Amino acid sequence: MTEHTxxxxxxxxxxxxxxxxxxxxxxxxxxxxxxxLDAALRVLDREGLDGLSMRKVADEVDAGVASxxxxxxxxxxxxxxxxxxxxxxxxxxxPDPDRWQEQLREVAWEGRAAFLRxxxxxxxxxxxxxxxxxxxxxxxxxxxxxxxxxxxxQPAAWFGDLFALYIASHALExxxxxxxxxxxxxxxxxxxxxxxxxxxxxxxxxxADQFPQLTEAGAALxxxxxxxxxxxxxxxxxxxxxxxxx
Amino acid sequence: MTEHTxxxxxxxxxxxxxxxxxxxxxxxxxxxxxxxLDAALRVLDREGLDGLSMRKVADEVDAGVASxxxxxxxxxxxxxxxxxxxxxxxxxxxPDPDRWQEQLREVAWEGRAAFLRxxxxxxxxxxxxxxxxxxxxxxxxxxxxxxxxxxxxQPAAWFGDLFALYIASHALExxxxxxxxxxxxxxxxxxxxxxxxxxxxxxxxxxADQFPQLTEAGAALxxxxxxxxxxxxxxxxxxxxxxxxx
DNA sequence: ACCTGAACACCGTTCAAGT
DNA sequence: ACCTGAACACCGTTCAAGT
Numbered sequence: 001m002t003e004h005t006x007x008x009x010x011x012x013x014x015x016x017x018x019x020x021x022x023x024x025x026x027x028x029x030x031x032x033x034x035x036x037l038d039a040a041l042r043v044l045d046r047e048g049l050d051g052l053s054m055r056k057v058a059d060e061v062d063a064g065v066a067s068x069x070x071x072x073x074x075x076x077x078x079x080x081x082x083x084x085x086x087x088x089x090x091x092x093x094x095p096d097p098d099r100w101q102e103q104l105r106e107v108a109w110e111g112r113a114a115f116l117r118x119x120x121x122x123x124x125x126x127x128x129x130x131x132x133x134x135x136x137x138x139x140x141x142x143x144x145x146x147x148x149x150x151x152x153x154q155p156a157a158w159f160g161d162l163f164a165l166y167i168a169s170h171a172l173e174x175x176x177x178x179x180x181x182x183x184x185x186x187x188x189x190x191x192x193x194x195x196x197x198x199x200x201x202x203x204x205x206x207x208a209d210q211f212p213q214l215t216e217a218g219a220a221l222x223x224x225x226x227x228x229x230x231x232x233x234x235x236x237x238x239x240x241x242x243x244x245x246x
Numbered sequence: 247m248t249e250h251t252x253x254x255x256x257x258x259x260x261x262x263x264x265x266x267x268x269x270x271x272x273x274x275x276x277x278x279x280x281x282x283l284d285a286a287l288r289v290l291d292r293e294g295l296d297g298l299s300m301r302k303v304a305d306e307v308d309a310g311v312a313s314x315x316x317x318x319x320x321x322x323x324x325x326x327x328x329x330x331x332x333x334x335x336x337x338x339x340x341p342d343p344d345r346w347q348e349q350l351r352e353v354a355w356e357g358r359a360a361f362l363r364x365x366x367x368x369x370x371x372x373x374x375x376x377x378x379x380x381x382x383x384x385x386x387x388x389x390x391x392x393x394x395x396x397x398x399x400q401p402a403a404w405f406g407d408l409f410a411l412y413i414a415s416h417a418l419e420x421x422x423x424x425x426x427x428x429x430x431x432x433x434x435x436x437x438x439x440x441x442x443x444x445x446x447x448x449x450x451x452x453x454a455d456q457f458p459q460l461t462e463a464g465a466a467l468x469x470x471x472x473x474x475x476x477x478x479x480x481x482x483x484x485x486x487x488x489x490x491x492x
Numbered sequence: 493a494c495c496t497g498a499a500c501a502c503c504g505t506t507c508a509a510g511t
Numbered sequence: 512a513c514c515t516g517a518a519c520a521c522c523g524t525t526c527a528a529g530t
Contacts, residue, residue: 053521065524074524128422169414206382214389236405237486240481277514301504310514315505320504
């Protein structure tokens, strides 16, 4: 199996460049599932989930659309593979049950970071169970840690679900903000500009007698950046889990 | 404003049926936003979120596609309106802070039921914040209850988010099962047939030395029906919130 | 074994035109 | 004021055909 990836004829003598097929430009590497996943992740990050199409992925790898279907069953499978790839970016420390709370916290932030690294992966993850090598690795790790910490099997198993659900759906909330800016900037750099303001105006205009709490506490609802809110929920989940310890 | 909906000419004398416009069949009511939302919910329930198209909604109300755009800005707004409508189906008892845990539990199940009443509403809700009359009503109710129960403003506000996120994302997990059956049944009535089995086989085939927990505890992961799992997480959230009481 | 163009059956949205 | 057909610029997927 030769290491050369292009322009290799009979006896190692290089072909002249003009032998390359006429209109194709430089990067004529072999198409592969890996390359397709890379491209898909790039398109996803650049254009969001709604902007991700098989045609754009094909363009990104400089191939025809139909070619993708040799390496991948369909768009759905492509998304699942991309998700497993992102889950693979989560680093898992050796499980140390004595420090189960810290480690769970640590990995939660790791997971959040991975999901926020590319636009709309969290969105893509909702409603899919991307079972694959990396999710399986993740679940095994969770079980080793929590079971080792003295949490009975059933709560441990169910908590894993809850934990993953929380990380994903919270990351999705962050994606909402950066969802509306499609075509490149043209001067102003506010994300989802008027909608944010419109919501504020709507809430501010609510009749105080019908909505006493909302008009009084309105500010608190929007208070805290996304990380603070994530920390709050994470802490709440851990307190709840701790109550299940032997 | 007359109560008659069709065939009414000048002085109450009915028109003969053949006066109706030529090819249009019976139900020629005025198009309205209400009617469009009803139709959208019907299509959503019947065909799932992926099967919901403006064209099918238009067919359902016996109108041209373009007509929808008079009553509704676009598909996105249509979805938001549908969501607010479903949220409106959640019944809220008068908040009684002395029974805050029971009431929260009660409403959680109510919300879950509303989300599961139509296929894929939960799926549609992810990544959207359908702020409208009914969501606002819901938030006000939550705040009255939790604040009345002695939970400080910030935790109370943030918990609302978490609570809603949990209900929606858990309902979404239920939608996954019934996602794959498109065209009406033709004999066999198993939902997502081979994929379920394939997952089981994959997990069972994992090397026991690399995945000790998964191979030992595999059954526990799948154990419990969806309601039991929902109850577990709900309970965990409430325990966590309780730890924030004054 | 791998890639392709062309075709099929769809989409959401706009717009000039009708009543 | 409300509804329409036709058009535009897209989709995912299949399939016979090429190398």
